Amino acid sequence: MPIVRTLLSNRFATATRDRARRTAGRALHRGWKWLQDAGAVTNRNPGPYRFGELGDGTKLAFPLGTVFNEQWVTIGPFSIIGERVTISAGFLPGLDLGPEPIVRIGGGCVIGRGSHIVGHQSIVLGDDVWTGPDVYITDQAHEYRDTELPIGKQWPRNEPVEIGAGSWIGTGAVILPGARIGRNVVVAANSVVSGEVPDHAVVAGAPARVVRRWDAAEGWQPPIRHDAPRPLPDGVTAEQLRALVGWDLRIPGEDDGSAADEQVAGER
Structure with missing residues (x-):
């Protein structure tokens, strides 16, 4: 029985350390992401x-x-x-x-x-x-x-x-x-x-x-x-292209194009 208790204790300690390490890792990465955004x-x-x-x-x-x-x-x-x-x-x-x-x-x-x-x-x-x-x-x-x-x-x-x-x-x-x-x-x-x-x-x-x-x-x-x-397929809208690329490709002051897209959609 002492051996069993020792094994269980070691497993519990290992699991506790792993949870603490995972928690610390998540907190560290969240903190670094915040620093990157703020800095x-x-x-x-x-x-x-x-x-x-x-x-x-x-x-x-x-x-x-x-x-x-x-x-x-x-x-x-x-x-x-x-x-x-x-x-x-x-x-x-x-x-x-x-x-x-x-x-x-x-x-x-x-x-x-x-x-x-x-x-x-x-x-x-x-x-x-x-x-x-x-x-x-x-x-x-x-x-x-x-x-x-x-x-x-x-x-x-x-x-x-x-x-x-x-x-x-x-x-x-x-x-x-x-x-x-x-x-x-x-x-x-x-x-x-x-x-x-x-x-x-x-x-x-x-x-x-x-x-x-x-x-x-x-x-x-x-x-x-x-x-x-x-080449890109015909009919790709500006909004679809932006979503595909993942960037905001508008120049400063440019309309986002949503009104024009809605008008085209209504005409169809």
Whole structure:
């Protein structure tokens, strides 16, 4: 009997510990979710940050990365900035960087978690630029021509960076000073980009080179191997599309379309 009581006692203690652990886990995750919601930065809830512009519907996820001199950073509407993304302007916090923005991020952009956008002269991302996680974009590099002076102490070199609207920057890519990336460009994961990239191109490698381009006469060269995705069916309403995507795709001030949908439904 003592053995039975011991076994029952051990089982009861184990069950109690498991219940306590589950309860604590649920409470921890609920608390973290609350912190994420409360700590997210928007134009209605900017927290301690004073961005030069923060568009309607844009959100910087909590926890943020390093953010300073945000007065010289503008972000358009309906952009999503992932967790732990660093966005900075200038060398150090508290600098006067002049009348113009240093970092400009367009509307509808998505910046993957852990990415860095480090601007000193000019970084411009057009509308609908999406990146994977851990992307690094900078307009400054250290000089190294002086063989006697440590590289970190040599005066840096700035060159503006521009990424055209609709481009996709893959995970771990590095965009170097002077890069001019065209519209609707794909930058493959872990690529290192400098110099000019034409519109509608795919670049890959370190240093990155063009591996596919779109030609008005011949289409994509070399041809894309997989089939194109099926288009949306005819008659899909704006509300159905929003429900499918899961986002609010309306621009600020736009009617939600429900009245028009109801009118169409009545006409049918």
